[in-house]
């Protein structure tokens with residue numbers, strides 16, 4: 419438990435002036451985010467704002483164009499491969515797609531990180547895997563292959579795998595998508611319990627605003643490459659920002675654009691018609 | 701919208717631009733390929749503790765290619781027996797049929813045809829498997845679990861391919877010699893003893909067998925390298941994976957044929 423020894427007031431993750439581009443498209447344009455230790459931080463924003471990208475930047479799979487990301491005091495982009503892998507052993511990440519290994523069954527998927535990183539005996543691994551699977555309610559599904567799982571089940575298996583090594587923090591990318599109300603409740607409870615019981619730090623990316631708010635300690639709202647608002651759920655609900663209000667209440671009309679950046683709609687349609695009149699293809 | 705000025709040079713400049721882009725892209729890929737090979741090779745010593753992974757890949761890359769290798773070897777040997785007999789009998793030299801069949805197989809057809817078959821059978825499936833793992837984020841997921849996919853996924857497959865092909869080529873040649881025997885001796889009546897003794901006398905361990913083995917080791921490295929690289933480097937979509945699979949078969953086959961010429965010239969050129 420090395421990370422318990424340096425528990426202090428410093429945030430676990432400090433992001434400063436983050437800039438990131440995909441080709442011409444600016445994804446982050448000067449973002450500052452602090453993820454406090456031992457808390458649940460929710461990151462919300464419209465689809466395509468770069469929430470998944472942010473998690474990948476934190477995990478060191480992408481490099482920022484400018485700015486720094488400190489995880490537990492280490493600058494992710496400056497780490498050597500070996501150090502980065504050491505850091506990742508202490509991070510669990512739940513992928514939006516689940517990302518289960520398709521050639522092995524549920525049990526082996528959850529056992530995978532244990533087999534790769536520990537020298538535990540087979541009986542220890544078995545107990546650990548069953549405990550994690552029980553936590554996500556899929557102990558009975560351990561003999562199934564990933565192709566035999568529903569999307570929601572696959573995500574729960576992926577969650578069991580992400581917590582297999584008891585990491586210091588977990589990044590959840592859309593954990594609730596595709597869950598029925600019951601398993602959604604169970605997952606919320608699970609994230610909450612993991613966080614409180616094990617002293618984990620959690621980052622939850624989610625569109626399920628109401629549910630996520632009930633368990634988060636802190637919320638960041640992202641849009642158009644910027645942090646629009648942040649604070650505790652109470653602070654946000656009282657926030658004067660139109661953006662925050664629109665997003666939290668799920669209104670279609672407001673300052674947050676629903677559309678991917680594009681040129682003028684009418685003009686776009688006119689171009690098509692013009693081409694048709696000239697007999698050209700679209 | 702701006703009107704482009706059309707000078708007579710425009711098509712030429714466009715063409716030059718495309719050529720430049722193509723060349724840059726080519727060298728970039730070549731560089732990435734070599735870098736990947738370096739990482740794979742540096743991951744091979746670590747496999748000593750993970751020999752199970754290699755054994756499993758030896759099965760799926762090597763053993764599962766056996767059938768096609770054995771059947772092709774048999775037919776190629778039978779054709780060689782037939783064609784060789786028809787040519788040699790005109791000179792009354794049909795006793796040399798064994799030498800002819802064995803030398804053709806050991807020096808050329810064994811390594812080359814097995815490498816081509818291997819590219820189609822094992823290479824394409826390696827590319828598709830790795831490409832799909834990439835497209836479904838399994839590789840990325842592994843990275844986040846602090847498991848290096850180059851070492852965990854690519855290195856055992858590469859090693860298995862490099863070990864399998866020389867063995868498959870040897871089996872191909874051996875079965876081919878049997879096929880030649882069946883047609884030449886059993887059907888066309890070449891002397892049994894002459895078939896084997898001429899072969900024994902004329903096929904040289906160093907000049908013929910070793911050189912054939914060297915060829916198949918080189919082909920094994922190149923074909924598996926291309927297959928693994930194409931999968932790892934593919935665009936992570938279904939179309940990207942299918943293109944990469946095609947490229948593996950085409951590039952690997954061309955590389956085998958081209959390298960065969962170079963290696964033959966180096967080994968047997970002096971005569």
Ligand SMILES: Nc1ncnc2c1ncn2[C@@H]1O[C@H](COP(=O)(O)OP(=O)(O)OP(=O)(O)O)[C@@H](O)[C@H]1O
Nearest residue numbers: 440441445463464465466467468469470471472514
């Ligand atoms: N591999 C890629 N290459 C180029 N652009 C990409 C790539 N992946 C994502 N993008 C772009 O980056 C932007 C952010 O993507 P990201 O996946 O981070 O969004 P997100 O906030 O997670 O959305 P969602 O809520 O729908 O999951 C998108 O607009 C997308 O067009």
Ligand SMILES: [Mg+2]
Nearest residue numbers: 469470514591
């Ligand atoms: Mg996303």
